[in-house]
Amino acid sequence: MIEKGKISYLEVTLIMYATVVTTAILYIPYVTAQHAKRDLWLSPIWGSLSGFLIVMIIVKLSRLFPGKTLIEYGELILGRTIGKIMAFIFLFFLLNDTAIAFREYGEFIESAFLHKTPIIFVTGSIALSCAIAVHGGIETIGRCAMIFLPIVLALYILIYVFLIPDLNVKNIFPIMQDGVMPSIKGSLAPHAWLSQFSLLSFLIPFLRKQEKVMKWGMLSVIASVLTMVFINLGNLFLFGGIISNIHFPVFEAARYISIGSFFEHIESIVIAVWVLGGFVQLSAFFYMLVIGTSQWLTLPSYKPFVLPIGFLIILFSFWSIPSFEDMIRGMGTTVPFYFLTVQLLIPILLLCIALIRRKWANEPLKKR
Template structure:
């Protein structure tokens, strides 16, 4: 099989790519969504949700061990047979179209809602897709290097914001802890599980790692760092806003407006904005790349570059179609989206792994009988 992607990335670059892929939209929306159900135990929710992330990285790694040079689009045909495999591929293509469209929409809604009130949404979608399509066109190495440059800065600056808020935090908001047992925090983790399940994207990168043996380790580290930042964000929102957290759309943005140190450091929301746009650029690019690569493999095209722009154009349309407004989008993301995302991002890979292991066992039994 002639590999579509000739580039190679390191496992560390993959970990950097996955970090904003989960966190970019997560950090903005997570505190409010979890606070609605988990109340003051919202800091526990990301910890429960991260188990899905660890599971998915493990499943992707096991599948990669069985089919080291192939992505989910390719080995689903080998595992299930040609036609069922093609159907799974088709579901994944449509799924990634839809989800990437939603991410583009979240980006547009956030920028127009907080900063560029007069700019048409279409302009925002188009500019982001143009920049992302350049990175996707450059291939995996370009995306890996972008992440390597951008992500460490994002993570450090985010910690700095947290440190600057320390003096305003009120630990009384933590209590009463586990007032209604573990139920509320577990319920609050359902939506987060769907975010963590996006780690299935590592299955698109494992075949192209220079150090495949380290893939699992760095995948797990990436899940852990996402969990750490989500817990940190939830703690920060809880201690700053208390019960108000659930009613704010973007708690982190409001928190950044809070910061003022000795009169000269104030209004840091523009920094949060810059951080967030950079993170979302990587998130959209990673999803966009998985969609382009997957579509090319599904259609058996020898080069994915010719379909980058047409798919980009369709993503702008999906961004427009995905929801009529922010309220509908938020409602979808905090309710039915979790089951939709989990059924595809956890259901399909786990199903594929089970079938693949059964087939392998049968072959070994056949081999031992004939041997």
């Protein structure tokens, strides 16, 4: 195994939580509100179905092929040639997904804070920081998640606690005025984000213990969904129907905070703390891409590839996304189908073929 580090259940749960939630709380309220309107808080609940399903599939595959990632057991299931092609498709998707995550980070920082700073400097600086963490290994990323994420979560809870006097619960009514379909259409983006639990495959082999991985994976999905519901409700109570016109409602909510005349304009603090969560998320994506590529190429070490792949991520973050408007539009249209096709259908296909082959053969699957 090219990675010698080990992490705990809690660290895996927090890494996956950061991978899904960090950018979801920024972009999902706006994207979901385009379809769901006042029912946007229901959409993550429907989207949770993808999260629960993919965790069950990935955990089942990890038990059939202990100590292997999706890149490795793909060859055992499909054979060397087809397995390599499948793995390349998944890795190319992961490269694109990682580039999108870096671009989302850069667009938010530039739009909210560094208005005159070229976005390439924003994404380049975080990529260099993430490269240091990735070079340190999975244990480094796990420790960062343990330290940073409780701070990030506490801050976002406090934002809406401070805003309680300004929240209007009546904004939630009427519930499902136009039926359930608007909230289901709005769930496309949550489905896409929660399908990223397929990346759990890259973390399970590095767990110190394997027995309770299903339980902790499900807890991570539940925590992610509850966070999305909480954020969507908080934004709905504060902004009402105009939420569909606000790109970053969480950031705008922070601007509303005013306690007396001494505690206000805390949006800079919000950005600073959010960057900690963004660092964990981007480092996790970066690490999974590097590890997967090294396994696909059967290299003895992943560390020489950290900087070249980091450079490739930055290039793709501009090549694959022409503009901020295109990125936002894609989140509610084509991107969810793209994410679900790769992150849900490929694991389902692998599991079905593995179970069929196990049923037909009495001996374990061997690499061709």
